[in-house]
Amino acid sequence: MLTTINSIQANKGIKLNKKFIALISVMLMVFAACASEGEQGAQGPAGEAGPAGPAGEVSQQAIDAAVEAALAEPEAEVGGTLVIYSGRKESLVADVIAAFEASSGVDVEVRYAKSAALAGTLELEGAISPADIFFSQDPVSLGVVAKAGLFDRLPADLLDNVPSWAVDRNGFWVGTSGRSRSLVVDTRDVTDAEMPSDIYGLADEKFRNRLGLAPTNSSFIAMIACMIESDGEEKVLEWLTAINGLGYTEYPKNSPQVAAADAGELDIGMINHYYTLRVVAENGDSPVKNVYLDGGCGAMVMPAGAGVLATSQNKPAALAFIEFLHSTSAQEHFTNTVYEFPLVAGITPNALLPEIDSLNSPSNLNWSALALWQEKAVELIAQAGF
Amino acid sequence: MPVIYMLWRFVNFSRSLSSFFQSWDVFGLLFNTIAVFIAVVISSLIVGLLISIVTVRFEFPGSKILFALCALPLVIPSYIGALTYISAFSPKGLFVQLFNSLGLEEIAGIDGFLGSWLVLTLFTYPYVQLICSSALRNLDSTVEDAARSLGVSQLKVYTNVVIPRLKKPIIYSGLLVGLYVISDFGAVSLMRYSTVTKAIYAYYEFSILGDPVIFYSSLLIVLALIISFVQRGSATSRSAKVSGTPRVTKKIKLERSGKMLTYSFLGFVIFLGLIIPISVLSFWLLRGIYYGNDVSSSLPGIFGSFSAAIVTSIFAIIISMPIVILISQYKSKFGDILEKLMLSLYGLPHIAVGVSILFISVKIFPSIYQSFFALVVSYLIVFLPQAIGGGQASMEQVKSTYIEASLGLGLSKVETFQKITFPLIYRGLFAGGALVFLSTMKELPQTLLLRPTEFNTMAVDVWSFASEALFTQAAFSAFILLAISAIPTYILSTRNLTV
Numbered sequence: 104m105l106t107t108i109n110s111i112q113a114n115k116g117i118k119l120n121k122k123f124i125a126l127i128s129v130m131l132m133v134f135a136a137c138a139s140e141g142e143q144g145a146q147g148p149a150g151e152a153g154p155a156g157p158a159g160e161v162s163q164q165a166i167d168a169a170v171e172a173a174l175a176e177p178e179a180e181v182g183g184t185l186v187i188y189s190g191r192k193e194s195l196v197a198d199v200i201a202a203f204e205a206s207s208g209v210d211v212e213v214r215y216a217k218s219a220a221l222a223g224t225l226e227l228e229g230a231i232s233p234a235d236i237f238f239s240q241d242p243v244s245l246g247v248v249a250k251a252g253l254f255d256r257l258p259a260d261l262l263d264n265v266p267s268w269a270v271d272r273n274g275f276w277v278g279t280s281g282r283s284r285s286l287v288v289d290t291r292d293v294t295d296a297e298m299p300s301d302i303y304g305l306a307d308e309k310f311r312n313r314l315g316l317a318p319t320n321s322s323f324i325a326m327i328a329c330m331i332e333s334d335g336e337e338k339v340l341e342w343l344t345a346i347n348g349l350g351y352t353e354y355p356k357n358s359p360q361v362a363a364a365d366a367g368e369l370d371i372g373m374i375n376h377y378y379t380l381r382v383v384a385e386n387g388d389s390p391v392k393n394v395y396l397d398g399g400c401g402a403m404v405m406p407a408g409a410g411v412l413a414t415s416q417n418k419p420a421a422l423a424f425i426e427f428l429h430s431t432s433a434q435e436h437f438t439n440t441v442y443e444f445p446l447v448a449g450i451t452p453n454a455l456l457p458e459i460d461s462l463n464s465p466s467n468l469n470w471s472a473l474a475l476w477q478e479k480a481v482e483l484i485a486q487a488g489f
Numbered sequence: 490m491p492v493i494y495m496l497w498r499f500v501n502f503s504r505s506l507s508s509f510f511q512s513w514d515v516f517g518l519l520f521n522t523i524a525v526f527i528a529v530v531i532s533s534l535i536v537g538l539l540i541s542i543v544t545v546r547f548e549f550p551g552s553k554i555l556f557a558l559c560a561l562p563l564v565i566p567s568y569i570g571a572l573t574y575i576s577a578f579s580p581k582g583l584f585v586q587l588f589n590s591l592g593l594e595e596i597a598g599i600d601g602f603l604g605s606w607l608v609l610t611l612f613t614y615p616y617v618q619l620i621c622s623s624a625l626r627n628l629d630s631t632v633e634d635a636a637r638s639l640g641v642s643q644l645k646v647y648t649n650v651v652i653p654r655l656k657k658p659i660i661y662s663g664l665l666v667g668l669y670v671i672s673d674f675g676a677v678s679l680m681r682y683s684t685v686t687k688a689i690y691a692y693y694e695f696s697i698l699g700d701p702v703i704f705y706s707s708l709l710i711v712l713a714l715i716i717s718f719v720q721r722g723s724a725t726s727r728s729a730k731v732s733g734t735p736r737v738t739k740k741i742k743l744e745r746s747g748k749m750l751t752y753s754f755l756g757f758v759i760f761l762g763l764i765i766p767i768s769v770l771s772f773w774l775l776r777g778i779y780y781g782n783d784v785s786s787s788l789p790g791i792f793g794s795f796s797a798a799i800v801t802s803i804f805a806i807i808i809s810m811p812i813v814i815l816i817s818q819y820k821s822k823f824g825d826i827l828e829k830l831m832l833s834l835y836g837l838p839h840i841a842v843g844v845s846i847l848f849i850s851v852k853i854f855p856s857i858y859q860s861f862f863a864l865v866v867s868y869l870i871v872f873l874p875q876a877i878g879g880g881q882a883s884m885e886q887v888k889s890t891y892i893e894a895s896l897g898l899g900l901s902k903v904e905t906f907q908k909i910t911f912p913l914i915y916r917g918l919f920a921g922g923a924l925v926f927l928s929t930m931k932e933l934p935q936t937l938l939l940r941p942t943e944f945n946t947m948a949v950d951v952w953s954f955a956s957e958a959l960f961t962q963a964a965f966s967a968f969i970l971l972a973i974s975a976i977p978t979y980i981l982s983t984r985n986l987t988v
Contacts, residue, residue, distance in 0.1 A: 186942060192957075193953075212942045212943045213942070213943065214942040214943075215953075216694075217694045219694055219695050219696055220693060220694045220695075220696070220697065222696065223693075223695070223696035223697040223698050224697060226696070226697075226698050227697055227698055227847075227848075227851055228851055228858075231851065231855040231858060233858075233859065233942070247696070318691070319691045319694045319695065324695070352681075353681045355678065355679075355956045356956060356957055358957045358958065359956075359957060359958040362958045363579075363958075366579075366581045366582075367581050367595075368579060368580045368581050477695075477696070478696070481692070481695040481696070485514055485701070486514070488514050488517070
């Protein structure tokens with residue numbers, strides 16, 4: 104019986120073997136293709152990829168770039184490929200990037216992730232980074248990259264486009280739009296009278312099980328960094344522990360907090376202002392609104408911004424992109440579609456926005472100083488048990 | 490290599506361990522991880538084994554279709570399952586909206602440990618079901634018949650004879666589920682349940698360079714290796730083989746009450762694992778279509794998932810074939826070591842492998858950094874054992890007597906392989922390959938960490954929309970992902986390929 108089985112299955116086996124050989128050869132081709140692609144992708148030396156060297160070296164590169172740019176035509180055509188690491192969400196900036204691609208002819212590749220994650224990635228990559236631009240939603244992540252010496256200094260005319268509070272003091276990055284920390288509240292469950300005047304007032308028994316926050320959100324971490332800078336580690340840890348003890352709902356991001364407040368599931372969420380305004384703009388009857396605190400880090404107004412990596416292979420296009428972010432059309436997009444504060448003079452803020460001057464943000468914040476506190480902020484958040 | 494690299498980084502830790510334990514909530518996270526691991530393994534084994542026994546050993550109308558329906562939640566990735574449960578059973582979610590007219594205003598909501606446990610059980614028990622049912626089908630009934638003829642009761646036959654003889658597939662599938670639970674981060678983070686995986690991702694998002702990423706990845710690897718080690722220790726007693734042709738038990742016809750019980754059990758499982766997720770997703774999908782959402786933005790994700798899954802599964806089949814033969818056919822020391830190595834690969838949590846491949850590609854092989862190749866390599870590291878498992882299960886069929894007979898009849902080793910071994914194992918290998926295909930399609934954390942710029946998969950799309958509570962947008966990719974992966978799963982479960 105066994106031999107019959109053998110003879111029946113023998114043919115099958117051989118047929119399959121041929122298929123199999125075909126499969127192997129296909130796979131080898133794929134393998135080869137991958138390998139050669141990899142070789143082309145090599146941009147830096149193998150081995151330890153430390154920071155891009157001392158600041159002097161960076162500025163030397165910047166000078167070279169400037170000389171190169173000066174030698175080119177004044178209205179130089181930009182082109183080639185531009186790799187953007189975007190900490191800003193695709194839904195908020197994809198249209199602006201597409202418009203830049205269409206008007207400049209530059210082929211843009213975007214890697215979307217959280218700003219802090221991208222800052223860490225850039226530090227890890229060092230000299231081998233494929234990125235040309237880091238476009239961040241918060242100034243602390245930009246500060247981390249600046250501190251690591253990975254940015255080129257930006258030309259003065261680009262820095263002068265926006266007010267000085269929205270610019271890195273060393274000129275490594277520039278703001279592109281402004282946003283304020285705020286609290287989203289469900290007006291069905293929260294009265295104005297019970298709201299505190301600063302962020303520390305939230306650690307109160309009356310807010311037990313009513314608060315929401317996104318502990319991994321870059322802007323939340325930026326706020327904690329601001330609090331450490333102005334009030335000291337101890338007070339911040341005490342506040343975080345108190346909030347944790349009161350019971351809170353954790354969210355991965357800001358926008359779900361607004362959705363939860365809109366659905367009546369959350370009373371008060373710690374967010375950036377524009378998420379609420381988007382919901383209000385879509386549905387005028389929405390019961391949610393923003394509460395802007397009277398002062399302190401809970402009322403912080405901060406820039407989203409961008410910088411050019413020193414290792415960029417296409418600096419003319421990178422600078423052109425930042426210039427484009429300051430253009431009237433991009434600024435109007437930021438204020439009318441995203442509901443952020445425009446930073447370039449002469450652009451009318453959207454009617455839903457409060458007067459930026461009416462917000463009592465801590466004045467004279469040094470973004471590079473806050474970047475030094477980023478790691479400590481993360482540690483305190485973990486230590487408080489979030 | 491990823492393990493060695495992580496451990497090396499761990500040893501070169503930039504701060505003292507004691508200060509680390511003080512400032513980071515290590516024990517809480519570890520406790521949560523182990524709690525959900527134990528709970529899900531136990532409940533998945535109970536549900537999966539019950540389904541296997543009921544459908545394999547009892548006869549009732551529709552048992553085949555019910556078996557297939559029960560296996561289908563396998564195609565639902567835990568994060569999609571979690572998404573549907575979160576959106577349906579949040580305090581004021583769809584469920585409350587549905588029964589609003591009856592005066593229901595708010596429910597407690599499913600999240601945390603309970604939510605993670607429920608969702609992870611629902612979408613992992615099919616692994617137990619598929620593996621144990623095929624083992625049960627091939628179980629020689631001689632011993633059972635002997636027990637019955639000695640007057641042992643029906644129930645005791647199962648508890649004392651059948652289940653102990655299924656020890657190997659039970660441990661094997663329980664381990665598969667357990668490692669799935671340990672490496673899952675999608676469901677636990679949507680459920681806001683703090684486990685080690687969730688912590689790794691959170692700290693990656695803070696800054697990949699920080700010590701916590703390395704620390705928790707190493708911790709998770711060690712945890713998984715311990716589990717694999719325990720599994721190896723208990724798997725040494727192989728199920729006793731009875732000589733001769735295996736006899737198949739006759740199926741027992743169910744009485745009325747038995748039928749009712751069976752139908753309500755299977756119906757309940759299918760309702761929770763299939764009907765709720767699918768109807769919630771359909772709701773979001775239809776709502777998305779009603780509001781005119783643009784679906785063309787999902788196309789790159791579909792293409793990306795497909796290319797990654799196909800390339801990975803083909804690689805997996807090719808690489809696993811010689812390994813399967815080495816392990817099962819030739820009882821050599823090398824084969825032993827290889828088997829142990831492959832078993833411990835099971836233990837490698839995806840997110841930790843992703844982190845270490847990321848570090849390795851940046852620091853040692855910058856030419857493959859952010860390349861498709863690096864992504865496929867990392868998929869292979871975690872999914873290769875599935876292909877090997879499939880091949881190995883079928884290799885058990887290749888009795889050494891067949892080989893001896895063939896060699897005795899004068900065939901060479903190569904011919905024996907062609908005529909005996911390969912025809913018997915190729916189905917198992919392809920079943921393993923199909924599993925790899927499914928897993929790759931569903932994979933999330935490694936894809937998030939390693940994907941090339943502008944490379945998208947459906948899983949990434951679903952995840953990024955779902956984490957912003959944009960359920961209508963997430964639904965389209967989720968639906969396509971399910972539609973594609975349902976087909977190979979269906980083939981897997983109905984053609985009994987895991988034998």
